[in-house]
Amino acid sequence: MVEAVLIDLFGLPDSLHNNVQGILRNTLETIEKCSSTPAPFIYVMCCQVPEGERKGEKESLLPALRDFQSLKKGLEVVCAQNTAAVLYAIKQILDEKDLSIIKVILPSLRKELMKIYIDHLFTAVYQFEFEELRAASDCNNLQTIGPKSEEQTVDVALIRSEIQMHLESLPSLKGELTILKSSLIPDDIFLHGFTTRTGGISYIPTLSSCNLFSSSKRRDPQVVVKENLRRLATAAGFNPENFHRVKIDHANAVCVMGKTEPDSYDGIVTNQKGVTIAAPGADCIPLLFADPVRKACGAAHSGWKGTLLGVSMATVNAMVSEYGCNVKDILVVLGPSVGPCCYKLPRESAEEFHRIDPKCVRQFDSTTPYIDIRRATRILLESGGILPEHIQDDSVTDQSQNVTFCTACHPDKFYSHFRDGTNFGTQIGFISIKD
Structure with missing residues (x-):
């Protein structure tokens, strides 16, 4: 049984940032409709853009998520500047609650990338399953967000470097x-x-x-x-x-x-x-x-x-x-x-x-x-x-x-x-x- 759901919004296209609350609402409705026992813990991961780098629609994503979080019990928004930082923060939350069975809902283009991060930051104690982030709330007729790609190039060395830099920045x-x-x-x-x-x-x-x-x-x-x-x-x-x-x-x-x-x-x-x-x-x-x-x-x-x-x-x-x-x-x-x-x-x-x-x-x-x-x-x-x-x-x-x-x-x-x-x-x- 899934113990926690992780919704990855790092790969959400800019054109959909203004509709992030609708996408989340549809996603949560889908979870409730398609799962016999919905997970009690839901975490939304997103990019926290530094003040000096904010521009356009990216600036509106975090406030919208915060507003949505206040309306939904059991949902927590976790933001950081990169995937390594936010995923490690979520790992700490999961470990504190002793949760090990996690469903990850994410744009299709992020799946292979996310698997690399998970392979490095987690061990075999955890079980992950993946589901594509979709724009509708009908279990039988869902539309995938973002384009599909058969071939994806994942820079493993870059991911390792990002993880290492984050861990090196942590206090003893x-x-x-x-x-x-x-x-x-x-x-x-x-x-x-x-x-x-x-x-x-x-x-x-x-x-x-x-x-x-x-x-x-x-x-x-x-x-x-x-x-x-x-x-x-x-x-x-x-x-x-x-x-x-x-x-x-x-x-x-x-x-x-x-x-x-x-x-x-x-x-x-x-x-x-x-x-x-x-x-x-x-x-x-x-x-x-x-x-x-x-x-x-x-x-x-x-x-x-x-x-x-x-x-x-x-x-x-x-x-x-x-x-x-x-x-x-x-x-x-x-x-x-x-x-x-x-x-x-x-x-x-x-x-x-x-x-x-x-x-x-x-x-x-x-x-x-x-x-x-x-x-x-x-x-x-x-x-x-x-x-x-x-x-x-x-x-x-x-x-x-x-x-x-x-x-x-x-x-x-x-x-x-x-x-x-x-x-x-x-x-x-x-x-x-x-x-």
Whole structure:
């Protein structure tokens, strides 16, 4: 069932601007006649021409729409200078109301164009259907507004540029962008950090504001995540065009930069200068690895499955085999992740952590014991030859040096899948070798 209707008047011919109220009235009558259950929310999108550029009939469109809006309950006029801005504003309204099934009524010449905007600004969470804007209110005898064209040229690059410029113009939300850094990793050789949730443009509560991961199951599109990453790169000082993130599989495969990339992997290593590698985390541990002697680095994503499968030592071993690193030179930092205070697993999984060390499990006799995946990671790293003093985790005594906060305990600072549910945001740990 359609939850909202979007009426696009951006492509309305100038000759019809003086009759915009009649066109809208006919459109609404058609919706009522042709739909068994009309959508309760109707949004009209139109161009808001800047003061200095107004001329002729364009100036009369907005006042007429405002007058019409005052007469029709449930109808809202949304205006902006371009399609990207107005569509993004409408997306915010839809998200606030948790609406996902949308009908778009628009001039025929705008359909292919609109599909490109929607592909960039929305995800698979939303369902769209399209209908041509017509001039009569008879379901069986409708006249299409504007000429039809079999071939339409759509400048995708121009649309992307328009979207990017609009997103870049938006203010940061929830405060300034903050990057946590470890004193263990030498900053004269490496650029690194762990992100928090502030300083981006993501506005959905569980994703706000510096969400750095997009998927078909969430409402943040890739273009928003890309803008958040651009802002992070500007603040941190790396090139977002030379940025590589692990492709999560919750396993132990490792990608070596410059070699054939696996379909999925939870670890990544490089010795190339200026290449930024990263691992996400929203309870799972983002791990950073640095060898200041051989000038190589790595990043890994370690959830409970990856921890048990040994992704941390798999990343270390890749640095040793690929770049000749000595395991005793490698530094490892565990980033923000769910702590033993909050994280629970079923008894069967807890038994595997108990075998690593009984201290990794609390309330072992319960059906869902508390698990310490950080302690398990340290034990596995030390068993693999990493020096204890070369591992930074939540065992640091000086809290001013702490970067391994519990993500579930700090909703103002970090995203948490465990706390927020399926529509959760994601922070990252990143590292690169300075030029």
